[in-house]
Amino acid sequence: MNSMERVLQTMQHKEPDRVPLFLLVSMHGAKELGLSIKEYFSKAEYVVKGQLLLRNKYNIDCINNFYYGPIEVEAWGGNVIYREDGPPNSGTPFIRGPDDIKTLKPPDIKNTKCLAKVLKSCSMLKAKVGDEIPILGVVMSPFSLPVMQMGFDNYLDLLYGEPELFEQLMRINEAFCVEWANAQFETGSTAIAYFDPVSSPTIIPKDLYLKTGFEVAKRTLAQINGPTATHLASGRCLSIVDEIAETGSSVVGVSALEDLSALKSACQGKLTILGNLNGVEMRRWKPEQTEHIVKECIAKAGLQGGFILADNHGEIPWQVPDEVLHAISDATQKWGNYPLDWIESGE
């Protein structure tokens, strides 16, 4: 099976030849090319080259056309602050008060340099890999984007205290998100990761989610012209698994904070699990330990498909060394081959 067949098979909750591995390395492409992170993300060509090298180096089953979270903020006119040893941050929020929401206009996607760059690398990657391997695109959910647009504390204040303004902001963000996701599909993305950490019960209570993030996701995902994976960026999801399935997503990114066996039971037949290696701890794993952790994940979630091995945050930290990434890949090749008879034999 090629990567595309492997991934599609597991997403149908059937066992493919092997557990697919989505090693979500974005910044590591800069290391491969000997560039700074800022330089690397400055050109679509670098990202294409980096992703193809990483795919081959670690036998990854997807191409990750993700640059950095605040790229959308950059498109809206906000500033992005680069650092040498980690993902760029969004700078000072550009929504500073209610009037800014009332007059907010989304960016014109094709004429916004940073977004056009993402679309360019997407079409270049598609030309290189065709239908052999899925290309992942990324959008920030309309519900989570305001954390960067206006600051987390201001956004929580809005969420609890200004329902009308909140709805107004959601309508603007939803229109942008749909257009941005569909533009990525048009240029070659196979699926879109819908990053929605604020919807996690780690961040807001379920009753508030049902009135807000859930409704936003249902409206938004219904207009996106392709498969989506909801990712809560290491936030918990167990108590909202049914609702995430109801939004139309077919995959959920799960947290290392929750038990993978419990997640597997909850998601069985409804959602494919993506996760849940601890990216922060991963930095100091030893090869034997890595093999044990990968094996344990596969044992807990691999049976009957519906499982893609990945980190739990959606972005492997810059500090994770090559030897750990190789060890994850090797362990997947060693223990991820179906049928997973070794689980029942207690190996």
Add this chain to the structure above:
Amino acid sequence: MINKMDASFRFEKALRAIDRLEAEKIFMESCSDTLPSIAAELLISSALERIGDDWVKGKAALSQVYMSGKICEDLINSMIPPTETVLKQSPRMAIAVLDDFHLLGKRIVYSTLRANQFDLIDYGRRSAEELIGRVKEDRIEILLISALMLPSALKVAQVSKDLKQAKVKVKIFVGGAPFNFDDTLWKEVNADGMGINAGEAIRLVSNIKGGKV
């Protein structure tokens, strides 16, 4: 006489529901037969600690932790006269984020400590160099550093090393997602302790006051 257990339960329930008016009402009732600072200690400390602990267990959300802290901070600031706001005679204490643009964690810990009547300086976002300079200048005894990004968490090691080399007697306590996801990271960066939530920040600071650290 207000039933203190009942008031404590109702106050916590109001905070979890982000019912500011109800929380204020219960606090006022409690103030009718005791000093506001004592009422605050009875109601606020335990409620915020329990909500913070429940967040770690997945039984409360960060938004509830944040909003609860903010409601309590506002109560303290508006209802207790300024002469009573530093009754705990805190060690000289400051809080900062280190080369990180994610400020919510710091805001939550700041609110929680203020709501518990601790006095502390909010340094906002600082580079390692700036932070070291301020700690020396203000003769800070307890430095709380909040981080969301792993690279920022790793930078605590530099702050700790430079302050120790300069023989500055300061306890460094850290908190935030990278420390929660890797429970050995605080030792690696040579912090003196970590708080998994804002409630633990209260305990860490109280232990310093009690000479336990």
